[in-house]
Amino acid sequence: MEKNISVGLLGLGTVGSGVVQIVEGHQEELVHQLGCGVTIKSILVCDVEKDRDVQVNPATLTTNPEAVLADPEIDIIIEVMGGIDEAREHILRAFKAKKHVVTANKDLMALHGPELQYAAKQNGCDLFYEASVAGGIPIIGGIVDGLASDRIEKVMGIVNGTTNYILTKMDDEGVAYEDALKEAQELGFAEADPTGDVGGLDAARKMAILARLAFSTSVDLADVEVDGIDGLALEDLQFGRQLGLKMKLIGFADFQDKQIEVSVQPTFLPENHPLAAVKNEYNAVYVNGKAVGETMFYGPGAGSLPTATAVMSDVTAVIKNMLLGVTGQQVVTPRYDKVLKSPEQRFGQYYFRIHVQDRSGTFTEISSLFNELDISFERILQDPIKNDKENGLAEVIVVTHQTTLEKINQALEKLAKVDVVEEVKSYFRIEGGYDQ
Template structure:
């Protein structure tokens, strides 16, 4: 039985996990694929750097061409990160008829379609299960497990850093800056957390999920993105008082005309919703299918071994395809042309906090604006503020179009009775619509 030779680009946290699994699970892998799996070469920046796994030095190289141009290497595993430079490596690997497994969400969100095209042209597999939600097999489930269904909506907690921060803020009543610092000290947040807390990391993952789930080419620029940096302890306190939990949710939905909406934003969920109990660094994706109904995929969203498990599972898939002679046939071109919902086709409930001047007629003026747009209230709280002659109004609307709601916000800003709009968030019930 000829061994399958692997070349790896990168040997960081995930790469070390991949090496560990391939070495420690060789018997299991042999049983799965029917042949040995051998790591032949690994690209690193510094050969002499101390590492989490013991690697013979002769396996390490600083020259990518020793992997990309080696005719004996069958599969390239990319776990080095980066976008444009890494794209060049993967294009060369595919052009050299090497199959590719990657954990790179940034790359796949931006260049996935191009890489898939080149892979198909060269009869190669391109798998990227680990690019979304770490150890959760969500992409494979969408492409294979739910292949016969029509996916209507996906809601996901797909960024562990922000979920950790929001969990701590909710449970401890702590300020955002304080919890972010703790997350950085524990290694859950990067020194520069902008991509995570600004929502961009989650947006890249939702781009991939929407493209696969809806069989439609969704671009990163199509995703409306709002991060968590403006969330305060008061927002979370009032949300809890009204029976909600705050999560940074990726939301992708489509209607019966195959128009889609994809967004990442802080969202309130009822406390009894399954996603509301997903805490700390864990991820979960809630999927609504026309036939299957509601399903949820839950697990660790990051970490060396969980993410490496997804990488090696993709590797097993590639090798099985090699033995069957069906490589390069798994990529399915998008079935539907991209059609994005307009603001008047996106409907949701909304949570709104206002500071107002406590004067006769103030509430009537506010309700008048909502009534004009035919938007009614589901829940209302009104409390006096410490500062004289001001009050706080917290309300949750019934369903309204995004167009109407944005017009309401603009009119409230111009209303003399409104001192300040403190915050505004989407509210999800969890139904398919």
């Protein structure tokens, strides 16, 4: 077979440029895998005249979406333009024209994934989106195919490289949050407006997508509880170290008795947990399956070529399906109705850092407050109590045993009302088997 498959590219930014590079540079690999070549026939851009890092034939560039979406020679649309509304319309338009779609757009898939998958199926088209989660890591394939027969119980991911870079700097070099963020911005790991990353929204989008797939249930972005790392205190990382814990921004998704919880929050992990060793801008997704046990997928979570590799793996899969005549055969119906866990069904260990009045009886008062709620302590750090001469304050670190989020919320309410407590400076969930 000497035919060529023509694809259309929507967007020529970081990922789009990577796709062009791989299609040009790895044509031999593609021909070997597929028995046919791949050509990028046209590329939708905002500005045809703009200088670009990657060399493309100017004749392929267009500012008219229809030139790509309505071209009968184009079989596959690669959406790497980002954004939501316009990208969604283009993709729906592509399906109407019976074109298959590969997208790297996590924002779009988190918000409109089920709608788009349904539209693909209706039109007998494929919609693949491996690149939308954790860049170059083939995690969606790992969950959908690799663990096909298993029942996935938990997914924990470091799915945002910017925040992991910042946390690594803080932990390894004792740099404060603001300085680590600034360095990440200077190196291009963080954007000028880092809100989406450090606030946790970017990770939440990816976790919504992963939780949907892993548990075969509909999860909306709004179901993900989100807390970021902005303003995280270096002290907490240092106390964590004394306790054998590492702080990571963890996307957590858990499925028990057909009830789910999905969250993104700064979380302590035991320092020997596989995720604790994931450094700098790297991502990793830890999957716990009933039969398989613990697995982890590690790699670059972003970047031009890594993300483009995932895009092109999807393109390869679509082309194989096309050649075999079996596109549009994905299961898109969730198996389970979505039931979110309530706070009394959400278990975890917690770390508290509390500023208290440094006087006798303080400890007894705090410990009896936790006792009344039936929350027991795994550890208390008394070492780090540093006297604050001016205000007469001391610092207490408490690590609880497993308890419910409901009780933790009650404890926080009570702590706020107790005289000896000046302030609960911070509290974090501990995951990954610290008490085992």
